Amino acid sequence: MSFRSRFVLLRRLFPQTLFGQMVAILATSLLLTLCVVILLLRALRPAIPPLPVGPWPDTLAIETAIRSLRSIPLSVRQQAAEGMSSAGIHFQLNKAFPCTPLPADHETELVHRILRHDFPGDAASMNVVKCETGDRVFTNIILPADNIHIAVISNFNLHDVIHMTLPITVPFLSLLVMTGALSVWSVWRVNRPLSILARKADTLGYDTTSPLLEEQGPREVRRVIRAFNRMQSRIRMAAEERTRMLMSIGHDLRTPLTRLSMRVELGGDDASPRAMRNDLTLMKQMLNGALTFLDGQREAEPFEVVELGSLLESLCEEFSSTGKQVAYEGVHETACFCQPVSISRAVNNLIENGLKYGKNVHVDAWPENDQIIIEVADSGPGIPDHMRLEMLQPFARMDRARSADGSLGLGLSIVQDVVARHQGSITLRDAAPRGLIVRLTLPAHAPHSRESGLR
Structure with a gap:
């Protein structure tokens, strides 16, 4: 099958009505949006599924360290705490980290809430405060039951939210673009042939011989254009018929009028009342025939x-x-x-x-x-x-x-x-x-x- 044949087949399968075309475009746009979202999710999906928004990586490390320290004998717990410490998180026993308290912020409250949930036995005595030492800001976590003191250098590692918001943002943007494109296309699809029809209607009053309009647009608009073309054809035929009627009447009346003129000029037997009456009767018959024909076209x-x-x-x-x-x-x-x-x-x-x-x-x-x-x-x-x-x-x-x-x-x-x-x-x-x-x-x-x- 040639390319032209495929194109003609697809054009026949495409809906012909305005409603059908809008539904087809809407369904196609939704399908394309779904495909784009699936491709983006597949392309941006990490090897390990991300955690929800929050200080989960650092908090998970703190919880693991607390459980480990509690499972270690007291004789070696201090040494283990020093081994678990890193540049961002420091652990020590029986001694608080010196610092100047600061007002609590969102990060501090979030970490405190997570730890109270995961350690319900320490919820009443646990203390999480914001403080500073020199030019550094810390979050101090104190567990009095085991004399465990933890100092975390702010800020916490908050997970990037792009993986969570992108799949939601893309469909909304796609729907917005689709709605705008559908609205523009619908207005253009309907208004273009109607605008051409309006311009043609403006010129119809003084030009009935112009070419007929091409039937284009949705089926409803094509029906309007087809009706307009029929109206123009009837008006043109009526105008041609009127012209033909006037020419025929003028041509046919010219003969008896010429004969009457000659009878008047020549006189004698040719100008007798009976002969002139015959010519007048003939003219009357012609005019009555034309009037009868016109009346018959209007009768209802x-x-x-x-x-x-x-x-x-x-x-x-x-x-x-x-x-x-x-x-x-x-x-x-x-x-x-x-x-x-x-x-x-x-x-x-x-x-x-x-x-x-x-x-x-x-x-x-x-x-x-x-x-x-x-x-x-x-x-x-x-x-x-x-x-x-x-x-x-x-x-x-x-x-x-x-x-x-x-x-x-x-x-x-x-x-x-x-x-x-x-x-x-x-x-x-x-x-x-x-x-x-x-x-x-x-x-x-x-x-x-x-x-x-x-x-």
Whole structure:
């Protein structure tokens, strides 16, 4: 496995949420702290475990000497005391060391407490005092029961405390560093993509064509960035659609306006009220079509369960009652959760398009799994494969000359908008032997998000 493959694998294993990343870093930091403490204890551990803080080495030597002197016969005890004496500790019998008493300090009290504990029989009579002789300071220990006198040159050998405090200090320092690093990382990890998002939001009002933001940061932040990118895409599409609509309306209105201008200038039969009224009616149809399309994008019709077969059959009967060859061939008693007015409008547009370019239209509907299928077939010329996606866009027409009938090319785009609100899909395919079949696929039941929103 290559280094890049290992890196990608480790990146996938790393938690994606902010909570998971913080927990992972905290656990890793605690594990590293434990490893560092273990290494320090192993490196600084002495060959012989140290005694606790205090005058233990000197006190242990004094206790050993006292027990030894007590076990030696009196005839040779003085000679043994002189042999045990050293530069720091002097032993003698039956004679106190001359010195000037000084106030007791912590060392003196600590030695007195240790000796009283180890020699409980001498606790009442034992005396430990601080004194000086010339320029030297001594600690005199007197055991009256055996006339043992000990002079210890201060200071006592106090054991170094570094071996005791280091294992405790390192974890606290490690936790402090870990907490600080985790806090800094968390703030940076969250604030950096949010700061970029804030700057992008400031520029969105006057620049909707800038590139989309890269999805980075924890999963929660990436979801916010993804939603922002979708919003920017919708705003850009709305702006492009508005521009396309204005250009299409301006282009289509220019022809009847030019014709009206020429009729006024030339006069005669061309300027008859009937001819001018036809041009005005055509312009009115174009404007009404654009307004209807915009109103349809803003409508908030409630969703409800309807019997789709009866709805489509009644719609087809309205056309057939006027002499149009429109027939419904689908099943009845088909329940569908939809916006009935919007569905009627969408199917009505498909029927009108079919009658405009063909002689007859057939409407079919049936349930399939958890979906409702609606098909509208006509006998017209159809739409070439390479133009079908384009024809679903607003103001798109295969032939620009068709605007002479007041059409703005909004029929299929209105249908697609209705289907998108129902979370469905629309497909176009050829009919046999000729014509076009438009299939609408709608969910038969309420999606969870839609259902919760209605409640």
